[in-house]
Amino acid sequence: MTARDEGAGLGERPTSELYENVTCPFCGLLCDDLEISRTGSTLKVLKNGCGRAHGGFERTLHDAQPMVKGKAVELSQAIEAAAGLIKKAQLPLFGGIATDVDGVRAALSIADRSCGVIDHALSEGQFRNLKVLQSNGWIMSTLTEARNRADLFIIVGTDAHKLHGRFFERIVCTPESMFEDMSSKRTVVFIGEGLDTSAAMGPRIDEVITLPCKLDKVGEVLAALRARLRGTDLKALEPANDATGMVSGSKRTGFLSNLLPKQRTAKTPSSPRTQTIDGVSLADIDALAERCKNARYGVMVWAPPGLNFPNADLTVQIISDVVKNLNVTTRFAGLSLGGNDGVVSGAAVGGWQTGYPLRVSYATGKPEYDSYRYSIGRMLAEKEGDLLLWIATFSPDIVPPETNLPTIVLGTPGLKLKKTPDVFIPVGTPGMDHAGILVRCDNVVSLPLKNLNRAPLPRAADVLAALEAAL
């Protein structure tokens, strides 16, 4: 291991420092305009942080030491013990992967070398998107493009404000945009009930509209929108040949019966004025269709973790369809948020190094991809694999699923482990304890994370490299 791994140099750090243009690693937006001060090992967000950023940067630095079976040891002993476990394993599982680009690189390398499986803790959400990408593709925008260009934002089933505290401030309600003459006013439409709309305000915002439906029914409402955009007369349709078009849209026939709301099939639709789709009147859907068609540049926003219900990829699928449909005559794009805890970086680095966005097994020596089979959550539940190595460097909530397998954890101090792992190695948080890079939620921009000199904790990447060297 290099000097840096041991946090060398930290001894000479000034007792206090001020950092500008700091990238916040605590959600997928990666705001990079924070101002942070450090006094000793205490960080304070001075400017531009949301609640989550304050929570992340300012959280108590717990004492943490490398541990083997709950006993404090030297780092080298912990690495030796962990390497011993990996050597013994036939099918090690490399999970969590909540780390920066270098951490993902190192995790892929050791997974490759030890013929293991690699998956990210937040893959479940991300695969709602990836399944659509890998079956239909999409038209997407990025944060700066949406910020300057959009005249219509449609927020789909996602509490964007709660998940990403500065999304509205930075992207939607901006004081200036590049094309003032074209998109000076913006309409914001929320599809789904109970979403926090409070941040959609200010001089830039024209109208705020909510189409309240249950969050797990946003797909139905969008499907009705899609049908209307395609000129389908919903009135004429039988429920079995559903207006949502989900039958034809889906290969999973069994799924329809789950999703078809019972009360709706019981209802007899009358006229478009009174007919409702999961609580949203057809008239409102028609009005939205008109707005969409008249938008110069509409953006449909969702966060994959926000769409937390079974088969949510089909909702993303409909978003993709609606956007594609609208582009025949105007410009429209999707914008996916989410991307916390390095999940986008995981898929990106996995993508360039293996061709696959993680959920890869190297068991045969070759990378083999299966988004169902190589879900580490599923594998643990079904008692596959014989060792878990878990990496969680950002949020203390990214904890391993319950398992009886021998477990190695490379974790941020204070990680809320439910059980003492066989080996615990405290590692630094990229962007606080060491520098790094993360890929933003839009999957285009990646940002440098600064070393704020908080604590002399090693990089997960270096611990993984040391582990691999010890194999």
Added chain:
Amino acid sequence: MLIKLSGGKVYDPANSVNGEVRDVYVDGGKIVSPDYGARVDKEYDLKGRVIMAGAIDPHTHIGGGKVTIARTLMPEDHQMDEVAHTELTRAGTGHALPSTMITGYRYAEMGYTAGFEPAVLPANARQAHMELGDTPMIDKGGFVMLGSDDFILRLISEKKDFELIKDYVAWTMRAAQAIAVKIVNPGGISAFKFNQRKLDLDERHPYYDLTPRDIVVTLARALIELGVTHPVHVHGCNLGIPGNVESTLATIRAADGLPLHLTHIQFHSYGTEGDRHFSSGAARIAELLNKNPNVSIDVGQVLFGQTCTASGDSMRLYAGAKHADPKRWVVMDIECDAGCGIVPFRYRDKSFVHALQWAIGLETFLLCEDPWRIFLTTDHPNGAPFFCYPHLIRLLMDRGFRQDMMQKVNPDALKYSSLPTLNREYSLYEIAILTRAGPARSLGLKDRGHLGPGASADITVYFDKADREAMFTKPELVFKNGELIVRDGKVIKVVQGATHVSRPEYDKAIEKPLKEYFDRYHTMRMENFKLSDDEIIEGGRGEIVVQPTKARTQ
């Protein structure tokens, strides 16, 4: 350690060596002169072999966001070519969109020692360099995309001081760590964001008061005055549209003597003759090109099979998305900076259109007289994956083989191309120009692409086989910086290549308006937009080589 490669036939066009039997000496990673005098430590007897400098691919999409989106889009393409790790090498996947490590290994195994990513979006430059950093074996570099970014469109349309434009270009090259500048569908990517579906060379941009011609001419001039060796690298208007030969010819004329590189010109050489209103414009392009020594091209040859097209040209890729095979595609509008489109594609030899594209590419190769101004590319992966290069070389070198291949393609297509009448066969010397000396000279790689004393010892040794495809598929030896890295077409040592950049001067005062622009409109701070050298080289990811630029002029 002094290494002697003895008795091989050397093809080194940069030094006018044409197949002479010569000994090549290597010491300290460099080629040294024969009268160097030191004791030979290791000798390779290469009688009957062909020796060339390592090959250089001047236009190959191997790193950056859109390549990785394409990789992610096409899992089934990887499944037929999954590669296991070995003691030496990492696992990965291959075929049309190889993963980064496999890209490096396979280029080296084919005798290539450098490859340049031609579409680095400034907003995505960090990722592009991370991917190139994970591409072992070969040297690399990036061309940064300008010409649809709102900053330059504002500078040009507001007729700002030309020195300011030059500062911005040079600043962007530095921020994105680029060696050259590329324009993709000048202004068109931006126009598409305003719902414009087509933008011809002299059509006004829907928002900014300028035309694609203004963008091309401005950037062509800016790069010359900045002293950057590679001229502006232009992916022109109207990609793939029948009749686009006219805008391509007009673009060549627009340069009016200014150096210009037109990339994957095959996709821009279409006429409208015949029943199907699709015909070859290659002869007209070649004729004008032969008369305009300021213009160079690469071909973007189409070869048959499954691939995936990936381009910054969101406007034209969106238009082509209806032909996606398999039926899925991605289009993106990016950061008031650029865009991208990714459309999987299968070129079929029985298809009239695809066969004609194939013929047009070959025609272009065979009709362009000056091999120093034409580079061998398939625009990987757009026309075909790079592993097809040896096949393409055989098509150029072997008329009989070419005729056999013509028998297999859609016969109607050949009626709209002059290919069947062309008898030219490329020589090994010319192939060495197309794949080494020419790209090196054009990109300004001072010490690459040749075998003269002082050059980096990037050397490829081939068996001199009559079947040129077999010959170029599997070199006997490949040296990188004097180290033997490939033997009999297999990697035997993994090395990390350099990243080539060029750094024209700029006035730091440009950061004032830029910072204001970033703060007002962007979601990224200017300070974080810039890539540091450390980000590229840390973790043992090779060195940065700053290639020389000429003095800045007005």
